[in-house]
Amino acid sequence: MATCLVLLRLLFSLLVIWGSAVQIHGVELGINYGQIANDLPSPTLAAVLLQSLNVHRVKLFDADLNVLIAFSNSNIELIIGLGNEDIQKMTVPTEAENWIQQNVQPHIPQTKITCIAVGNEVFSSNDAQLMFNLLPAMKMIHKTLVNLGLDKQVMITTPHSFNILENSYPPSCGTFREDLAEYIKPLLSFLSQIKSPFFINAYPFFAYKADPTQISLDYVLFQPNKGMKDPTTNLLYDNMLYAQVDAVYSAMGHTDIEVKISETGWPSKGDPDEVGSTPENARLYHSNLIKRIQEKQGTPAKPSVPIEVYVSALFNEDLKTGPTSERNYGLFYPDCSPVYNIGLQDHFPTNGVVYSSAVSNINALSVFSLLIFVMAYVILV
Numbered sequence: 001m002a003t004c005l006v007l008l009r010l011l012f013s014l015l016v017i018w019g020s021a022v023q024i025h026g027v028e029l030g031i032n033y034g035q036i037a038n039d040l041p042s043p044t045l046a047a048v049l050l051q052s053l054n055v056h057r058v059k060l061f062d063a064d065l066n067v068l069i070a071f072s073n074s075n076i077e078l079i080i081g082l083g084n085e086d087i088q089k090m091t092v093p094t095e096a097e098n099w100i101q102q103n104v105q106p107h108i109p110q111t112k113i114t115c116i117a118v119g120n121e122v123f124s125s126n127d128a129q130l131m132f133n134l135l136p137a138m139k140m141i142h143k144t145l146v147n148l149g150l151d152k153q154v155m156i157t158t159p160h161s162f163n164i165l166e167n168s169y170p171p172s173c174g175t176f177r178e179d180l181a182e183y184i185k186p187l188l189s190f191l192s193q194i195k196s197p198f199f200i201n202a203y204p205f206f207a208y209k210a211d212p213t214q215i216s217l218d219y220v221l222f223q224p225n226k227g228m229k230d231p232t233t234n235l236l237y238d239n240m241l242y243a244q245v246d247a248v249y250s251a252m253g254h255t256d257i258e259v260k261i262s263e264t265g266w267p268s269k270g271d272p273d274e275v276g277s278t279p280e281n282a283r284l285y286h287s288n289l290i291k292r293i294q295e296k297q298g299t300p301a302k303p304s305v306p307i308e309v310y311v312s313a314l315f316n317e318d319l320k321t322g323p324t325s326e327r328n329y330g331l332f333y334p335d336c337s338p339v340y341n342i343g344l345q346d347h348f349p350t351n352g353v354v355y356s357s358a359v360s361n362i363n364a365l366s367v368f369s370l371l372i373f374v375m376a377y378v379i380l381v
Contacts, residue, residue, distance in 0.1 A: 028293050029344075030057035030079075030310035031331070032263060035064070037317040039334040043070035046314065049336055050076060053344045059262065059310045061120065063103035072110040079115040079262075079310075080104070082141075087119050087130060090137035096144045105148060116141060116156045117262070121201065123180050124161040131183050134158060135190060142194055157191065159199040159262040162206075162244060165251055171301065172232040174247030191257050197308075199262035200248050204240040205276065205285075205325075212275040215240075221266075221281060222288030235300035241289070246301040258305060264289075265312035267325035268339050277325050283340040286311060286331070290342060 033046060040046070047070045050058060059079040060067060071078055080103065082090065089095040104113055118141060122134045138156055145151040162168070164184070166177045176184050191198060204220040218225035220240045227238040237243040241264060248259050266285035270277025289309065296306040316330035316339065332338055 028057075028296075028306070028308075029055060029290055030059060030308065031055055031314050032059045032061070032310050032312040033067070033314045034061055034312070034317050035067075036319045037315065037334065038319055040315055040317075041334060041336055043067040045336065047071050047074050047076065049332070050074075050314070055344070057308075057310065058314075059117070061117075065103075068103075068107045068111050068113075071112075072107065075112070077112045077114045079117055080113055081117045082119065084119045084122060084125065084130060087122070087137045088133050090118070090140055091133055093140060093144070096137075096140040097147075100141065100144050100148060100150070104145075104150065104154060108150065108153060113154055116154060117199065118156055118158045120159050121161040122158060123164050123183060131180075134183070135187050138187075139190065151194075155194070155196045157196045157199050158187075159201055162200060162202050165247060168244060168247035170228075170230040170232060171235070171237065171243045171246035172230050172250050174250035176251045188252055188254055188257065192254055195256075197258045197260045198248065198252060199260055200245070201263035202241060202244045202261055203264055203266075204244070205266050207240060208276050209270075209274055217276060217281070221284045222292065223284065230300075233301070237300055242299040242307075245307065246299045249299075249301055258308075261307065261309040263312045264309060265329045267328045268330075269328040270325035271323050274323060274325050277328070279340045283342055286342040290344065 031050065033050075041049075043064070043066050046067075051074060056075060057077050057079075058071070059081075061081040062083060063080045068078070068080070082099070086099070090099065104116070107113060118138050119130075119134055122130055125131065138158065142151065142156050145154055145156070164176055164180055165174060167173055167175045188198070208215050208217065208220045216225055217223075219228070219238070222239045222241075225238060227236050228243065229236050235246075237246075241261070245259050245261065252259075266282040267274070267277040268279040268282040289311070293307065293309060297303075298305045298307060311331070312329045314330060315332050315334055316328055318327055318334075320326040328339075330339055331342065
């Protein structure tokens with residue numbers, strides 16, 4: 001086992017060195033790495049897979065020790081999660097300090113923890129006490145980070161469900177639900193104060209599934225379409241995701257808080273009533289989104305601010321509850337084979353070093369990364 005770990009560390013080093021040598025920049029796409037399954041590969045193999053794809057941003061839903069160790073020295077930036085069940089405890093100074101000292105401090109700088117996501121979709125929980133405790137918990141965690149000298153390295157925020165909006169159409173008229181105002185307004189003030197982003201989980205698939213006869217499939221899949229013009233701003237939207245993001249900006253009323261997409265995705269399989277849940281639609285959604293990310297696009301209302309996105313998810317997770325789609329958001333099967341090809345390797349910037357011949361053009365990093373991945377798989381198996 002010790003020999004295997006040494007070899008894996010060597011593989012990581014080779015990836016980093018080779019990536020620097022050929023000067024190819026990573027895909028600016030983030031990926032959610034969930035583990036609600038009983039057949040997933042080890043965290044170490046997951047880290048190698050992400051390295052082979054040249055993905056440098058990963059969002060976790062917890063602070064699993066094995067994952068934090070596996071991603072050390074990997075050049076991957078991590079958002080770690082603190083569960084809803086722990087929020088109340090985080091309002092106590094000693095509990096917050098213990099959590100940071102156990103889950104954050106020992107892993108920096110070798111593991112690039114850049115953010116703590118406090119809870120998940122708390123304002124959709126219908127739990128008044130949980131909603132009340134969220135902001136005090138965030139403030140206590142931030143204060144602890146400041147006391148430990150970690151606040152410049154690690155920011156905090158909390159992801160929200162898109163259903164916290166009362167209105168999202170047109171985007172310029174976006175508003176939050178009135179019953180959440182007492183929680184959201186002070187939260188926004190705090191995020192502004194500490195210069196942290198507003199995380200939103202936005203899934204155009206949900207809107208299409210609910211009304212496929214009225215919502216254009218091309219519009220939600222980033223395919224060519226006539227788009228939608230906001231009658232107030234006259235801004236033209238050619239996809240729903242951007243419209244959702246700008247609706248959040250409108251609802252916030254803050255110009256100093258950036259909206260980031262903490263979750264989005266499209267399932268490759270669903271129940272009979274889950275219209276549109278096919279591998280081809282999932283491929284189109286993700287591949288078209290990646291193209292826009294690589295072009296550093298902003299939304300119509302914020303054209304100079306490239307969107308930051310974390311797609312769901314790295315793997316299909318067979319123990320998730322709910323409709324069939326919930327278990328089929330993964331880009332990869334648990335055996336690390338792709339569910340469909342979204343062309344991650346096809347969207348490296350054109351200034352990457354490419355080896356050419358009369359027969360073919362081969363991306364040096366893609367080939368080398370693949371070899372590294374195969375070697376790691378053999379070692380672990």
